[in-house]
Amino acid sequence: MRSLTLHLKVLIIALVSLGILVTAYQIFVLNIPVTEHETDNLWNIDAKIEFQASGNAPVKLQMFVPPLSDNYTSLNESFISKNYGVSVNKQNDNRQITWSARRNAGKQTLYYRMVLTTRYGAEQAKPTGPTFRESLPLEGMEKIAAEALLAPIRQHSADIETFISETIKRVNNPDDDNSKLLLGRDTSAERKADVIDLVLSIARVPMQRLHTLRLEGGSSQEPELWIRSFNGKKWLYFNPQTGQQGLPADRLVWWYGDEPLFNLEGGSRPQVSFTINSSEINAIRLAQLTGSASNATSFLDYSLYGLPLSTQQTYQVMIMIPIGVLVILILRNLGGLQTLGTFTPVLIALAFRETQLGFGVLLFSLITALGLSLRSYLEHLKLQMLPRLSVVLTFVVVLIAVISLFSHKLGLERGLSISLFPMVILTMTIERLSITWEERGGNTAFKVAIGTLLAATLAHYLMSIQELNYFVFTFPGVLLIMVGFMLAMGRYRGYRLTELFRFKAFLKD
Amino acid sequence: MFGLIKTWRELEAKGIMGINRRNADYVLKYNKRSLYPVVDDKILTKERAIANGINVPKMYGIIETEKDIGKLEQILAGYDDFVIKPAQGAGGDGILVIADRFEGRYKTVSGKIISHDEIEYQVSNILTGLYSLGGGRDRALIEYRVKPDPIFKSISYEGVPDIRIIVLQGYPIMGMLRLPTRQSGGKANLHQGAIGVGVDLATGLTLQGTWLNNKISKHPDTTQPVANVQLPHWQQFMELAASCHELCGLGYIGVDMVLDQEQGPLILELNARPGLNIQIANNAGLTPRAHAIEAHVAQLKKDGRSETPAERVALVQQLFAV
Numbered sequence: 001m002r003s004l005t006l007h008l009k010v011l012i013i014a015l016v017s018l019g020i021l022v023t024a025y026q027i028f029v030l031n032i033p034v035t036e037h038e039t040d041n042l043w044n045i046d047a048k049i050e051f052q053a054s055g056n057a058p059v060k061l062q063m064f065v066p067p068l069s070d071n072y073t074s075l076n077e078s079f080i081s082k083n084y085g086v087s088v089n090k091q092n093d094n095r096q097i098t099w100s101a102r103r104n105a106g107k108q109t110l111y112y113r114m115v116l117t118t119r120y121g122a123e124q125a126k127p128t129g130p131t132f133r134e135s136l137p138l139e140g141m142e143k144i145a146a147e148a149l150l151a152p153i154r155q156h157s158a159d160i161e162t163f164i165s166e167t168i169k170r171v172n173n174p175d176d177d178n179s180k181l182l183l184g185r186d187t188s189a190e191r192k193a194d195v196i197d198l199v200l201s202i203a204r205v206p207m208q209r210l211h212t213l214r215l216e217g218g219s220s221q222e223p224e225l226w227i228r229s230f231n232g233k234k235w236l237y238f239n240p241q242t243g244q245q246g247l248p249a250d251r252l253v254w255w256y257g258d259e260p261l262f263n264l265e266g267g268s269r270p271q272v273s274f275t276i277n278s279s280e281i282n283a284i285r286l287a288q289l290t291g292s293a294s295n296a297t298s299f300l301d302y303s304l305y306g307l308p309l310s311t312q313q314t315y316q317v318m319i320m321i322p323i324g325v326l327v328i329l330i331l332r333n334l335g336g337l338q339t340l341g342t343f344t345p346v347l348i349a350l351a352f353r354e355t356q357l358g359f360g361v362l363l364f365s366l367i368t369a370l371g372l373s374l375r376s377y378l379e380h381l382k383l384q385m386l387p388r389l390s391v392v393l394t395f396v397v398v399l400i401a402v403i404s405l406f407s408h409k410l411g412l413e414r415g416l417s418i419s420l421f422p423m424v425i426l427t428m429t430i431e432r433l434s435i436t437w438e439e440r441g442g443n444t445a446f447k448v449a450i451g452t453l454l455a456a457t458l459a460h461y462l463m464s465i466q467e468l469n470y471f472v473f474t475f476p477g478v479l480l481i482m483v484g485f486m487l488a489m490g491r492y493r494g495y496r497l498t499e500l501f502r503f504k505a506f507l508k509d
Numbered sequence: 510m511f512g513l514i515k516t517w518r519e520l521e522a523k524g525i526m527g528i529n530r531r532n533a534d535y536v537l538k539y540n541k542r543s544l545y546p547v548v549d550d551k552i553l554t555k556e557r558a559i560a561n562g563i564n565v566p567k568m569y570g571i572i573e574t575e576k577d578i579g580k581l582e583q584i585l586a587g588y589d590d591f592v593i594k595p596a597q598g599a600g601g602d603g604i605l606v607i608a609d610r611f612e613g614r615y616k617t618v619s620g621k622i623i624s625h626d627e628i629e630y631q632v633s634n635i636l637t638g639l640y641s642l643g644g645g646r647d648r649a650l651i652e653y654r655v656k657p658d659p660i661f662k663s664i665s666y667e668g669v670p671d672i673r674i675i676v677l678q679g680y681p682i683m684g685m686l687r688l689p690t691r692q693s694g695g696k697a698n699l700h701q702g703a704i705g706v707g708v709d710l711a712t713g714l715t716l717q718g719t720w721l722n723n724k725i726s727k728h729p730d731t732t733q734p735v736a737n738v739q740l741p742h743w744q745q746f747m748e749l750a751a752s753c754h755e756l757c758g759l760g761y762i763g764v765d766m767v768l769d770q771e772q773g774p775l776i777l778e779l780n781a782r783p784g785l786n787i788q789i790a791n792n793a794g795l796t797p798r799a800h801a802i803e804a805h806v807a808q809l810k811k812d813g814r815s816e817t818p819a820e821r822v823a824l825v826q827q828l829f830a831v
Contacts, residue, residue, distance in 0.1 A: 333529060336528075382626070382627070382630040384633055384634075384637055386637065435639065490533075491533050492529050492533070493527070493529050493530040493533050493534060494517075494527065494529060494530075495517060495520060495521075495525075495527040495529070496527060496528060496529060497513075499520075499527045499528065500513055500516045500517060500520065502722050503520055503525050503722075503788070503789065504516065504722075505719065505722060505723055505724045505789050506519075506520065506523055506525060506788075506789065506792065507516065507519050507520075
């Protein structure tokens with residue numbers, strides 16, 4: 001017996017830890033969302049390019065598009081352009097799209113559309129970048145001003161990071177004469193970036209410009225200039241205007257470098273506008289959409305999500321049955337509730353899925369009551385069990401048909417759902433309830449019927465919680481944990497709740 | 510909530526056994542599933558008992574098929590009173606007790622007159638398994654109707670009072686007298702409303718009673734006090750119960766016995782899942798007694814000894830005397 005107990009303990013611990021491990025792996029390593037309501041933003045970015053084609057020369061438009069090297073994954077990319085050839089090529093860190101046409105005249109409109117999301121991106125590569133460079137040539141007054149600017153920066157900084165932020169602070173200080181001289185009248189981000197570049201170059205600190213878009217729905221926007229520098233370990237990002245450090249999560253890098261966004265040959269008056277809008281998508285569907293790039297999706301292929309949709313629906317019902325059974329187990333063995341048979345309540349709970357709870361309880365009570373009265377009438381005819389059971393079953397079928405017909409005529413479509421109500425369960429319920437009635441009296445029969453209905457209601461309630469359904473369906477490892485609990489319950493020796501009342505007589509003296 | 514925890518603690522301290530403990534520690538542990546048919550089927554029990562020389566009510570006949578029902582009249586010929594039982598019935602369901610014949614009809618113990626057809630219908634119900642444990646086909650058993658000893662006249666209403674003794678590995682650990690009431694319809698089953706009265710294992714004197722989970726001191730129908738009645742042939746009852754362990758091989762059983770005014774103590778049936786209300790009737794918990802016996806058996810096993818039913822009875826009468 002002792003070894004059996006040890007055996008059971010080991011089994012329980014093994015099952016529970018396996019279940020927890022599998023579930024934790026899914027949640028923390030594969031990043032599978034824990035609830036169905038967890039949604040991800042899906043960004044729709046439209047770049048619209050308009051220009052006037054000259055008509056007598058070939059048209060060639062080159063434009064940068066997001067390289068998507070970091071936290072974003074592209075779900076879909078499209079180039080909408082009539083009469084143009086399109087090619088995309090990679091260029092260092094950037095991606096560039098080239099639209100070309102032999103001859104086109106008049107106003108031209110080209111679209112670039114990208115759908116992207118933040119989750120399920122591939123692993124990031126180890127960053128590399130330049131750590132040293134030659135200083136830019138500088139002469140005269142500017143040289144003196146730059147050096148004057150540099151001296152206190154050097155003093156107030158410890159490393160590249162603090163050096164750059166100090167530089168940005170000084171350049172942005174309107175009272176600093178040196179920076180005023182270097183900036184001239186121009187206080188645009190571009191000009192500031194130039195001056196910062198200049199100062200950094202004297203200190204031989206490399207710097208790179210990058211152009212970003214903010215992922216924010218609604219208004220159209222212009223790419224914003226940021227700068228970055230590699231400190232040997234990672235890239236440091238700065239806003240040249242505000243000195244803000246670190247690229248915010250909602251920034252999408254469109255392109256790196258000093259070059260303009262696009263360049264156009266054979267056309268004039270080019271204009272680019274960006275429109276960004278977001279939509280939400282169910283996280284688990286998104287994981288499936290992003291394709292086989294990440295291991296989360298390949299895992300999903302081998303989970304229940306890999307099944308055809310119609311089969312998935314069946315399993316979504318089936319996988320909740322253990323939950324219902326667990327409810328009955330707890331109610332009976334811990335609570336001491338009397339139910340009709342062990343799993344009849346689970347079956348009734350499943351039937352409630354189709355009828356809705358309130359209506360289901362009503363129908364269950366009505367049909368059972370009518371069935372019981374028929375059964376008691378048949379009792380007088382002294383029929384054998386099988387024929388009597390058949391009569392009850394037939395009566396139940398007729399009853400269900402009549403209820404369906406009436407409710408349909410009354411415009412209650414709910415009543416039609418009863419046709420799928422497992423009537424065999426109802427018949428058996430009626431039969432067994434009537435035996436209980438005869439043998440144990442109406443009181444017990446009533447108690448058992450209420451207990452069954454209660455257990456079925458509770459089981460149905462738990463089985464129909466969407467979040468729970470999703471969780472168990474997505475993380476079937478939970479079932480192992482439940483089996484562990486059931487095994488433990490198999491050797492539970494404590495009292496049942498009703499026994500505390502049943503044995504109360506002991507404590508009266 | 511705290512009240513419940515307090516109740517829990519107090520019950521635990523008294524050693525009251527709950528259903529879960531009974532199932533996990535005793536029924537599942539000591540009762541081999543393969544031996545259940547011996548106790549679940551009253552015909553098998555009877556045959557085993559006869560083979561072991563244990564007294565049981567005489568069997569008049571068995572009806573196994575619908576065709577056999579035709580032979581019912583033939584079996585019943587010559588008997589004015591008899592009992593029809595499902596062989597695998599549970600909790601006294603489906604038992605028909607006929608006390609007399611009345612103008613071509615039959616009279617039940619409660620005075621109800623029924624026709625032969627109704628008896629045949631009842632037998633047919635038994636055969637289809639309406640009252641059997643698994644719901645499968647069953648056999649009907651027709652046997653001698655026990656005539657209760659007049660000693661119980663004052664504290665019993667109709668029916669036959671019986672004596673239930675719980676036997677753990679051959680050691681009787683608790684006993685109770687079950688008295689039918691008007692509410693139980695002459696049946697001696699506690700859940701049907703019969704009274705349970707605790708019995709001192711050493712002397713056979715009755716203790717207090719339990720009725721529907723409450724403690725009582727008087728029989729509700731006869732208003733006679735139920736306590737301090739000396740059960741006759743008590744020693745014989747105890748030894749009969751103790752020997753049932755060898756008879757069926759199960760380690761935890763409830764032995765139901767009756768006292769017939771002509772034939773003395775008889776074994777009615779065995780129960781592999783005896784109820785727990787016996788604890789209320791005895792105002793004592795089963796758990797400590799069971800533990801004492803388990804320890805004793807473990808010791809015997811270590812010493813390589815075994816005890817005869819008589820020795821076992823002597824031991825428990827010494828251990829569990831009130």
